[in-house]
Amino acid sequence: MIRLSDDDVARRLARDIPDGAYVNLGIGMPNRVASFVPEGREVMYQTENGLLGVGPAPDAGMADPELIDASKKLVTTIPGSAFFDHPTSFGMMRGGHLDIAVLGAYQVAENGDLANWATLDDNYPPAVGGAMDLVVGVPRIYIIMRHVNRDGSPKLLEKCTYPLTGLGVVSRVYTDLAVLDVTADGFRLVELAPGNSFEDVQSVTGARIAA
Numbered sequence: 001m002i003r004l005s006d007d008d009v010a011r012r013l014a015r016d017i018p019d020g021a022y023v024n025l026g027i028g029m030p031n032r033v034a035s036f037v038p039e040g041r042e043v044m045y046q047t048e049n050g051l052l053g054v055g056p057a058p059d060a061g062m063a064d065p066e067l068i069d070a071s072k073k074l075v076t077t078i079p080g081s082a083f084f085d086h087p088t089s090f091g092m093m094r095g096g097h098l099d100i101a102v103l104g105a106y107q108v109a110e111n112g113d114l115a116n117w118a119t120l121d122d123n124y125p126p127a128v129g130g131a132m133d134l135v136v137g138v139p140r141i142y143i144i145m146r147h148v149n150r151d152g153s154p155k156l157l158e159k160c161t162y163p164l165t166g167l168g169v170v171s172r173v174y175t176d177l178a179v180l181d182v183t184a185d186g187f188r189l190v191e192l193a194p195g196n197s198f199e200d201v202q203s204v205t206g207a208r209i210a211a
Helices: 006-014 029-035 086-094 131-137 198-203
Strands: 022-025 044-047 051-054 077-083 100-103 107-109 140-144 170-174 178-183 186-192
Touching: 006 029, 006 140, 006 170, 022 029, 029 100, 029 140, 044 086, 086 131, 100 131, 186 198
Parallel strands: 022 044, 022 100, 100 140, 140 170
Antiparallel strands: 044 051, 051 077, 170 178, 178 186
16 A cells, blocks of 8 residues: 655645645644645644644754744744743634644544543553544544554554543544545545555454445
């Protein structure tokens, strides 16, 4: 199978974010999306630690160490950006003021259940974080992730086995193999990554995909 790079998956997702949208970017792969705003569009990206108007990653030697996102990655700002405290940030997230949230995931179930946190060991205490606020306050949840785990096991399943972040919250999933909608009937194929067949993707998916 031919797998897209993380940047290519982020670029593909960015194509589906409409002009003028207000979008939260989660930790990890979601951060990459800010670097691929299609030409002619203005998108206001929000990070939960208190910045609206996140720009692409800074060029080498141009970083401001005081400008970071929720995952402590260095970021830039765009014209019109604003800074605010955590209560204001979470009020935006829970209050219906964002259009889309782009999150990573460990697992997504065919009914849209999301699992994107886990108890790993004593160094990582259990903490679902701001994702639980996003999935109840934002109408569209886009997931960006690799299609399978490092051992080849599927991350798209009939039912999640990890602790859930939200029930039936995922709208669309973008992976290195395909774009899939979550519907009342389960996963529906939107697009295959170039060079892959439907059978290829179905074989590494733990739930049925409707073509």
